[in-house]
Amino acid sequence: MKSLKASGHQLANVDVQLQSLQSEVADTLQLPLFHQKLQAAGLFPLSIVEPSVFQVNLGKMCNQVCRHCHVDAGPDRKEIMTRETMQACLNALAQTDIQTVDLTGGAPEMNPDFRWFVEEVRKLGRKVMVRCNLTIIVANPKYHDLPEFFRLHEVEVVSSLPFYNADKTDRQRGKGVFEDSVRALRMLNAVGYGQPDSGLLLNLVYNPNGAFLPGSQESLKRQFKRVLQDEFSIQFNDLYAITNVPISRFLDYLISSGNYDGYMEKLVNAFNPVAAAGVMCRNTLSISWDGFIYDCDFNQMLDLKVASPVQHVNNFDLNALNQRSVVINQHCYGCTAGAGSSCGGTTA
Amino acid sequence: MQTYYNPEDLKKFGNISEFQKELADKFFSYYSSVFAEGALTAREKSLIALAVSHTVQCPYCIDAYTSDTLEKGCSEAEMMEAVHVAAAIRGGASLVHGVQMMNKAKELSM
Numbered sequence: 001m002k003s004l005k006a007s008g009h010q011l012a013n014v015d016v017q018l019q020s021l022q023s024e025v026a027d028t029l030q031l032p033l034f035h036q037k038l039q040a041a042g043l044f045p046l047s048i049v050e051p052s053v054f055q056v057n058l059g060k061m062c063n064q065v066c067r068h069c070h071v072d073a074g075p076d077r078k079e080i081m082t083r084e085t086m087q088a089c090l091n092a093l094a095q096t097d098i099q100t101v102d103l104t105g106g107a108p109e110m111n112p113d114f115r116w117f118v119e120e121v122r123k124l125g126r127k128v129m130v131r132c133n134l135t136i137i138v139a140n141p142k143y144h145d146l147p148e149f150f151r152l153h154e155v156e157v158v159s160s161l162p163f164y165n166a167d168k169t170d171r172q173r174g175k176g177v178f179e180d181s182v183r184a185l186r187m188l189n190a191v192g193y194g195q196p197d198s199g200l201l202l203n204l205v206y207n208p209n210g211a212f213l214p215g216s217q218e219s220l221k222r223q224f225k226r227v228l229q230d231e232f233s234i235q236f237n238d239l240y241a242i243t244n245v246p247i248s249r250f251l252d253y254l255i256s257s258g259n260y261d262g263y264m265e266k267l268v269n270a271f272n273p274v275a276a277a278g279v280m281c282r283n284t285l286s287i288s289w290d291g292f293i294y295d296c297d298f299n300q301m302l303d304l305k306v307a308s309p310v311q312h313v314n315n316f317d318l319n320a321l322n323q324r325s326v327v328i329n330q331h332c333y334g335c336t337a338g339a340g341s342s343c344g345g346t347t348a
Numbered sequence: 349m350q351t352y353y354n355p356e357d358l359k360k361f362g363n364i365s366e367f368q369k370e371l372a373d374k375f376f377s378y379y380s381s382v383f384a385e386g387a388l389t390a391r392e393k394s395l396i397a398l399a400v401s402h403t404v405q406c407p408y409c410i411d412a413y414t415s416d417t418l419e420k421g422c423s424e425a426e427m428m429e430a431v432h433v434a435a436a437i438r439g440g441a442s443l444v445h446g447v448q449m450m451n452k453a454k455e456l457s458m
Contacts, residue, residue: 165423208419215420219391223421 001065001174004249006076011252014302020255021246021330024264031268034332041273045325048282048295051318054098054126055286055343056081056089057300058108058117063139066160066173068207068250070301073106080106081289083113085313089287090120092316098285102343104131104297109146122153129156131205131343135177137184147184147191156201157193158240158343159185164227168209185234194235203238205345211259213266213338214241217346240345243267245298245334267333275340278347281326287313295326297343304329358408391420398427399434 004012011017025031038044059080062073081089093101101121108114108130121128130150137146150157159181163169166178185202189195194202206220214220221239228234244250246264254260281295291313294300305311308324340347365372383393394416401409417427 163421163423168423206421210418212415212418215416216390219389220421223391 003074055102062106088313134181134184217241243341270337275348276336280342399430
């Protein structure tokens with residue numbers, strides 16, 4: 001399977017995505033636009049708080065081509081962060097008290113400067129989280145020591161596993177992904193990840209395998225814990241339930257499967273003001289592979305840069321950035337439905 | 349094409365209060381309590397509801413509890429096994445009356 005970009009799909013164009021979302025909500029469904037919902041909840045404009053997460057997208061290159069990927073990542077995507085831009089990120093980070101650096105991609109580990117960057121962030125005394133797709137660990141011998149590298153640098157590992165069986169996981173993430181993920185989880189467990197009192201955090205991310213919302217995070221966590229322990233002897237710490245945001249490949253899936261209307265209606269009707277108040281974009285700075293600054297990874301993929309004169313790490317100025325409001329659009333309904341959704345799971 | 353069942357009507361379930369608010373309010377309050385976490389988990393209750401939906405052959409309920417069981421992280425195998433439970437009880441309910449048939453047949457026969 002190719003990325004939308006490589007296959008010349010019209011949804012690779014972010015303007016087409018934004019227009020589609022706007023007309024779907026306003027014209028087709030005749031439902032309130034996101035800013036109107038925020039206004040009614042007394043949350044517009046959506047203000048920011050002091051940032052506590054510095055999220056860096058190290059590139060769109062990935063060894064997987066997941067059907068729901070909001071990044072449109074894959075082996076055919078060559079956009080990755082240079083060491084020069086990483087250095088600019090480090091310079092920016094050093095100007096702040098932000099304690100958590102969240103590394104994402106694509107598969108961030110495929111960036112040849114990934115390990116150097118982790119080491120440099122650790123030298124600044126900041127905590128590193130990596131959004132590891134698991135299969136990268138077993139994809140090539142040069143990645144087999146990643147669990148040990150993560151352990152050495154006390155990296156928190158956050159990994160997608162959309163279901164506790166191969167059938168559903170492989171339908172979303174590709175053939176053989178579940179089996180490889182199990183192998184990688186066992187390797188992480190073997191160096192201490194997910195083990196009681198090890199201090200090495202291994203958190204899983206659940207996202208629905210289709211056009212429906214995630215159920216109770218606690219209930220899903222209990223189920224995953226039971227099945228992964230009983231059937232695969234795998235341990236993990238926490239499970240984050242994340243809602244699929246209707247952009248990029250998931251938007252393509254919704255449209256092509258005839259689920260677009262129903263899903264958007266579900267998201268809009270499930271708008272929760274408490275979840276809206278807790279959205280991650282309020283305390284996150286998200287840096288793209290080419291150094292631009294966004295409120296979140298979803299805005300990054302729609303090229304909705306921060307509403308600030310400072311839009312690139314090369315001229316980073318936290319005081320100026322802290323004056324901004326969050327840039328919103330119709331895709332934001334994905335993070336405010338039900339119990340809410342963020343890179344750390346539910347928010348309400 | 350007009351049909352007796354319209355999927356859009358499921359979203360209007362709450363509108364039954366238009367004709368009788370007090371009883372509707374009581375029903376929805378009771379319904380909400382029934383499906384809350386209790387001695388059974390909400391997940392288990394959802395699977396029971398999916399099975400019962402097939403027994404009462406309510407298309408609205410089947411749509412609703414297919415979505416609900418998916419949202420609650422049930423596997424497709426679990427969902428189909430729940431439907432088989434419904435089928436087994438329905439089939440068994442017919443078959444167990446076979447004993448009555450046998451009793452009567454033996455009573456009437458030499």
